[in-house]
Amino acid sequence: MDFVDLKAQYHLLKHRIDARIQAVLDHGRFILGPEVAELEEKLAARIGAKYAIACASGTDALLLAMMALGIGPGDEVVTSPFTFFATGEMISLLGAVPVFADIDPVTWNIEPSAIEAVITPRTRAIMPVSLYGQCPDMDAVNAIAERHRLAVIEDAAQSFGGLYKGRHSGSLSTIGCTSFFPSKPLGCYGDGGACFTSDDTLATALRQLHNHGQDRRYHHTRIGINGRLDTLQAAILLAKLEAFDDELIARSEAADRYSTLLQDVLQPPRLLPGYTSAWAQYTIEVDHRDAVQDSMQKAGIPTAVHYPVPLHLQPVYASLGLKQGSFPHAERAGERVLSLPMHPYLTPQAIEEVVAALRQALAS
Numbered sequence: 001m002d003f004v005d006l007k008a009q010y011h012l013l014k015h016r017i018d019a020r021i022q023a024v025l026d027h028g029r030f031i032l033g034p035e036v037a038e039l040e041e042k043l044a045a046r047i048g049a050k051y052a053i054a055c056a057s058g059t060d061a062l063l064l065a066m067m068a069l070g071i072g073p074g075d076e077v078v079t080s081p082f083t084f085f086a087t088g089e090m091i092s093l094l095g096a097v098p099v100f101a102d103i104d105p106v107t108w109n110i111e112p113s114a115i116e117a118v119i120t121p122r123t124r125a126i127m128p129v130s131l132y133g134q135c136p137d138m139d140a141v142n143a144i145a146e147r148h149r150l151a152v153i154e155d156a157a158q159s160f161g162g163l164y165k166g167r168h169s170g171s172l173s174t175i176g177c178t179s180f181f182p183s184k185p186l187g188c189y190g191d192g193g194a195c196f197t198s199d200d201t202l203a204t205a206l207r208q209l210h211n212h213g214q215d216r217r218y219h220h221t222r223i224g225i226n227g228r229l230d231t232l233q234a235a236i237l238l239a240k241l242e243a244f245d246d247e248l249i250a251r252s253e254a255a256d257r258y259s260t261l262l263q264d265v266l267q268p269p270r271l272l273p274g275y276t277s278a279w280a281q282y283t284i285e286v287d288h289r290d291a292v293q294d295s296m297q298k299a300g301i302p303t304a305v306h307y308p309v310p311l312h313l314q315p316v317y318a319s320l321g322l323k324q325g326s327f328p329h330a331e332r333a334g335e336r337v338l339s340l341p342m343h344p345y346l347t348p349q350a351i352e353e354v355v356a357a358l359r360q361a362l363a364s
């Protein structure tokens, strides 16, 4: 069994994907070809943002968002300690300081009431993360940002396709950032990402920054990066985008099936009222997580831990001086979370197999 089965998806969408790839091979515009603009238009329209700027990865999307906002040395960005490393990494890469606020133990997302306490005169932005596919309480985050005149950068790398009170993840903040890493809900066949904004000035900055700071060819008005999305990856995403709504439904059905079969032995993941998840992961908490994972591995069931070590306890962040115990909810989650196989082509039988192996592991 695969943790994420990309082959099943390819098998189903092969004709569309192959045709889209072939079209790029035929026209040969591999950098900023027509598929990139077509994708940007479709992504922006889909989520209700004025602009989408496709870029080379979710990591670059975060970097570009902060560059567009002028975040740099001496600045602080408030974020979750319980996330993929890139969230903190890009803040630090720009010479800014990640300042962590603990998570809500129910959703694993940043707890808005913990944000205000860590805001200082140096704070420039809040970067909430939509972990596993569900948005944080974005109205609460945006209200805090407004009170303190801060930008909000949504790390929506796992939540493209998720809804918050009827609005799309990625469109809920100053700049939304997502990833098209192959195993994300909408994934390409390599690295890819996008920034979303409805601000004209920021959109112009993002567009220039991701292409060496050019406002036209060989005319550089900013220091930027080579952060463009390949035309081939855009073509693949266009083919997959046509199936994406069906896939979101399939993910949600798989999640419901897991929850129904597991609710008597553990607390299934909780969606808050008015939220839908993109179900990037189906994640539970268990005691003796490593033993459970070993037992399932022996039964042939792949699982994953997203993520075992919170950012403040990463070796590179020892310099921040944040000891064990600083963010108890994030630390506890890091010890207990376990993600089960999740993708749109998971069969009911496969889910039953996973559940049987998990029940066995929990009983022993």
Ligand SMILES: *Cc1c(COP(=O)(O)O)cnc(C)c1O
Binding pocket: 057, 058, 059, 060, 083, 084, 086, 087, 129, 155, 157, 158, 179, 180, 181, 191, 192, 193
């Ligand atoms: C995947 C991910 C990223 C980075 O995206 P890449 O496309 O792999 O660079 C950033 N933040 C979170 C929360 C992620 O899950």
